[in-house]
Amino acid sequence: MIKVEGLIKRFGGQAVLDGIDLAIEQGEIVVIIGPSGTGKSTLLRCLNFLERPDAGRLTIGDLEVDVTRATRADILTARRRTAFVFQNYALFANKTALQNIAEGLIVVNRWPKERAHARAREILERIGLADKADAYPASLSGGQQQRVGIGRAMAAQAEVILFDEPTSSLDPEWVEEVLGLMKKLAAERQTMLVVTHEMSFARDVADRVIFMEGGRIVEQGPPDQLFRSPQDPRTRDFLRQVL
Numbered sequence: 001m002i003k004v005e006g007l008i009k010r011f012g013g014q015a016v017l018d019g020i021d022l023a024i025e026q027g028e029i030v031v032i033i034g035p036s037g038t039g040k041s042t043l044l045r046c047l048n049f050l051e052r053p054d055a056g057r058l059t060i061g062d063l064e065v066d067v068t069r070a071t072r073a074d075i076l077t078a079r080r081r082t083a084f085v086f087q088n089y090a091l092f093a094n095k096t097a098l099q100n101i102a103e104g105l106i107v108v109n110r111w112p113k114e115r116a117h118a119r120a121r122e123i124l125e126r127i128g129l130a131d132k133a134d135a136y137p138a139s140l141s142g143g144q145q146q147r148v149g150i151g152r153a154m155a156a157q158a159e160v161i162l163f164d165e166p167t168s169s170l171d172p173e174w175v176e177e178v179l180g181l182m183k184k185l186a187a188e189r190q191t192m193l194v195v196t197h198e199m200s201f202a203r204d205v206a207d208r209v210i211f212m213e214g215g216r217i218v219e220q221g222p223p224d225q226l227f228r229s230p231q232d233p234r235t236r237d238f239l240r241q242v243l
């Protein structure tokens with residue numbers, strides 16, 4: 001359903017993504033691990049053109065483009081089909097939890113406000129924050145803010161949700177409630193591409209784990225295989241440090 005071929009992204013002449021090939025099936029849960037500075041965030045950002053890639057082909061459903069020739073309409077389509085969950089939540093501080101979830105439906109999908117708010121209330125119910133509809137982000141815990149961030153991604157009904165280290169900014173006490181919500185989505189077979197350092201999430205939830213280093217996919221496989229018998233010495237070194 002999602003395919004990336006020969007993706008290259010350079011910053012100042014240096015290839016931060018150095019030829020990424022990746023295909024994700026509908027309903028698949030893919031986790032990306034790897035050292036920092038390796039291009040994981042850049043890969044996610046290239047998938048919805050938050051960064052403009054320098055070369056490659058991108059397929060999302062029936063959208064198929066050479067990334068260097070993507071039109072404004074292609075980019076909007078790619079953004080509509082991918083929802084992003086940021087490390088720092090990226091909520092609107094001056095909007096309530098309900099408005100944060102409804103905003104994209106109103107602005108991007110052009111839903112009438114009443115319909116968007118009704119959908120946002122359903123989502124708040126599903127993420128366990130029905131009683132926080134009118135709360136502003138500053139009055140919510142980190143865990144609650146990130147659940148709103150995930151709720152906003154759920155509302156978009158995108159083909160895939162891209163998670164960029166969704167628990168890395170959280171105090172330890174809030175990590176489990178956010179991972180719990182992600183597990184619930186995974187159980188519903190929401191297609192997910194997740195960059196995380198939470199190895200237990202990768203082990204328990206992922207269908208496939210990808211190890212990236214230096215802008216390349218070094219190794220990938222089912223979590224059992226990758227964690228138990230990594231083939232590449234770079235994967236072994238990394239896992240030795242984090243496990």
Ligand code: ADP
Nearest residue numbers: 011012016034035036037038039040041042043
């Ligand atoms: P990761 O998410 O794996 O930690 P990133 O994708 O954030 O890695 O970054 C990969 C490399 O690209 C790093 O060396 C980083 O400094 C560089 N980089 C990322 N974004 C930019 C940018 N906007 N301008 C210049 N360099 C960048």
Ligand code: MG
Nearest residue numbers: 040041042165
């Ligand atoms: Mg990153």
